[in-house]
Amino acid sequence: MKLTYFGTAAAEGWPALYCHCDSCKSAWELGGKNIRTRSQALVNEDLLLDFPPDTFLHMLYGGLKLDPVTDVLITHAHEDHFYVEDLANRQPGYIPVRAPHVLNLHGNNRVREIYEECAKIPYNRDLPSVVAMHEIQEYQPVQIGRYTVYPMLADHNTAEKCYIYAIADDEGKMLLYAHDTGYLREDVWAFIKEQGFRFDLVSLDCNHGKEEASRNHMGMDCCSRVKERLIAEGFTKPETKFMVNHFSHNCRYLNHDEIVEAASKYGFDVSYDGKSVEV
Numbered sequence: 001m002k003l004t005y006f007g008t009a010a011a012e013g014w015p016a017l018y019c020h021c022d023s024c025k026s027a028w029e030l031g032g033k034n035i036r037t038r039s040q041a042l043v044n045e046d047l048l049l050d051f052p053p054d055t056f057l058h059m060l061y062g063g064l065k066l067d068p069v070t071d072v073l074i075t076h077a078h079e080d081h082f083y084v085e086d087l088a089n090r091q092p093g094y095i096p097v098r099a100p101h102v103l104n105l106h107g108n109n110r111v112r113e114i115y116e117e118c119a120k121i122p123y124n125r126d127l128p129s130v131v132a133m134h135e136i137q138e139y140q141p142v143q144i145g146r147y148t149v150y151p152m153l154a155d156h157n158t159a160e161k162c163y164i165y166a167i168a169d170d171e172g173k174m175l176l177y178a179h180d181t182g183y184l185r186e187d188v189w190a191f192i193k194e195q196g197f198r199f200d201l202v203s204l205d206c207n208h209g210k211e212e213a214s215r216n217h218m219g220m221d222c223c224s225r226v227k228e229r230l231i232a233e234g235f236t237k238p239e240t241k242f243m244v245n246h247f248s249h250n251c252r253y254l255n256h257d258e259i260v261e262a263a264s265k266y267g268f269d270v271s272y273d274g275k276s277v278e279v
C-alpha cells in the first residue's frame with residue numbers, strides 16, 4: 001500500500017493567506033518542503049482522501065493523476081477537505097470528452113447535503129451522472145473497490161459527524177488515517193480492539209505542532225500519546241510506520257526541518273506535499 005500526500009497543511013495553508021507570521025515568512029524564504037497546501041492524500045492510485053480546493057493545484061504541479069481515481073473518501077465537510085464545486089466541473093457541459101467512469105464520493109450526511117445542494121443548481125443537474133454520492137455511517141464498514149473502509153468518529157467539528165478511517169487493502173495492509181481529530185475517542189479505541197486491527201501505517205493530525213492540544217486537533221505530544229497507546233494495546237506491528245501530517249502555520253514550528261527534528265524524537269516521519277510512504 002502506498003500513501004501519497006499532496007496537501008499537508010491546515011485550512012489556511014502554509015504560508016497562509018494574508019499572514020506575515022514568522023512561520024509564514026520562513027516558508028516564503030525557504031520554499032520546497034516548507035510550502036504546504038490544503039489536505040489531500042491518495043491511497044495507491046485509485047482512492048483519494050479528501051477533495052480540497054487545492055485539488056486543481058495538486059493536479060497541475062503535484063503530480064496528482066485524477067483519471068485512475070475511482071473513489072473519493074471525505075473526512076468531513078470543512079472547506080479545506082471538501083470543495084464540491086470542483087466536482088461539478090466533471091459534468092459533460094464543462095468537459096467535452098466525458099470522464100472515463102462515474103466517480104464515487106463517500107462521506108457523512110453533511111457531505112451528502114452539500115453535494116445535493118450543489119446538484120440542485122440548474123447548471124449542475126448532470127452532477128449525479130458523473131459523481132455518485134454514497135453516505136457512510138460510523139462503525140459500518142463499506143467495501144470500496146479493493147479496500148474495506150471503516151469510518152470511525154473523530155473528535156472534531158461537533159456540527160457534523162467527522163470521520164477518521166481505517167482502510168484495509170486486499171493484500172492485508174492497513175492504514176489508520178486520523179485527520180482532523182483530537183486524541184482518539186474511547187469508542188474508537190474500543191472499535192479498534194473489537195475489530196482486532198493491526199495497522200501497518202498510521203497518519204496522525206499534528207495541526208498544533210509544538211502547542212499542547214488534544215481536542216479538535218492534536219499537537220506533537222498528543223500524537224505521541226496516541227502512538228504509544230496504539231503500540232501498548234497491540235494495534236501495530238514492529239515495522240509499523242508512523243506519520244505526522246496536517247500542520248497549521250500556527251503550530252509554532254518555524255519550518256519543516258524543525259518539525260522533523262521534533263518528530264524524530266517521538267519516532268514519527270513528517271509529511272510534506274509530494275511525500276510518498278509505502279508499507
Ligand SMILES: [Zn+2]
Binds near residue numbers: 010039078080081180
Ligand atoms: Zn483540516
Ligand SMILES: [Zn+2]
Binds near residue numbers: 015021022024025
Ligand atoms: Zn502565518
Ligand SMILES: [Zn+2]
Binds near residue numbers: 076078157180
Ligand atoms: Zn476540519
